Amino acid sequence: MRAVVQRVTSAQVKTDGAVHGSTGAGLLVFLGVGKGDTEDDLRYIADKVINLRIFSDENGKMNLSLPDIGGEMLIISQFTLYGDCSHGRRPYFGDAMNPDGANLLYEAFVGYIRSRGIHAETGKFGADMKVSLVNDGPVTILLDSAK
Numbered sequence: 001m002r003a004v005v006q007r008v009t010s011a012q013v014k015t016d017g018a019v020h021g022s023t024g025a026g027l028l029v030f031l032g033v034g035k036g037d038t039e040d041d042l043r044y045i046a047d048k049v050i051n052l053r054i055f056s057d058e059n060g061k062m063n064l065s066l067p068d069i070g071g072e073m074l075i076i077s078q079f080t081l082y083g084d085c086s087h088g089r090r091p092y093f094g095d096a097m098n099p100d101g102a103n104l105l106y107e108a109f110v111g112y113i114r115s116r117g118i119h120a121e122t123g124k125f126g127a128d129m130k131v132s133l134v135n136d137g138p139v140t141i142l143l144d145s146a147k
Contacts, residue, residue, distance in 0.1 A: 001041040001105070002081040004030040007054050007139035011074045013123040014130045021121030026071030027052075028133050031109060032081025033102035034095050034146075041145035042105055046112045049073075054139050062139075066118060073113060076123040076131060077106045099126060 005027055012022035029049055055064040055071070066073065079102065083091030096102065103125045113120045123129045 001034060001037045001045045001145040002032040003045050003049060003143040005049055005141040005143060007136045009134045009136045011133035013076055015124045015127045020124050021074055023072040023074040023121055026066055027073045029073060029075045030078040031075055031106060032078050033097040033105045034082050035097050037097060037105055042109050042112060044145045045143055046109055048143055050116055050118060052141060073118055073120040075110055075120055077125045
């Protein structure tokens with residue numbers, strides 16, 4: 001499982017011109033599910049995201065996590081995180097999990113985040129989405145459960 005995590009002051013996702021999900025200060029998470037990913041990968045990435053100490057403390061040091069600041073999360077499914085561009089110019093997506101399986105793990109990820117008391121909103125799985133954000137810092141972290 002892969003995640004691109006961005007610290008944001010705000011973010012929103014639109015589907016068919018209407019806002020589907022939004023968040024204030026917190027994290028925007030783009031989540032990709034790969035072939036062979038399991039609940040263990042899901043818990044590893046979710047716990048890592050929740051507990052990343054990437055928010056500033058009173059001394060301006062990145063020392064606080066999402067729960068520490070009472071932040072929110074917007075979670076967007078993104079199979080293109082498994083795009084392999086090592087051969088040619090057109091990405092190969094063969095390492096991404098099939099949509100049915102990926103949707104199950106994506107929904108489980110969202111449920112896991114919410115079960116930890118984090119307010120989380122989502123995009124619409126498999127839809128063409130328009131995501132807008134104000135990256136704070138900028139701070140962007142890449143996570144991969146295989147590494």
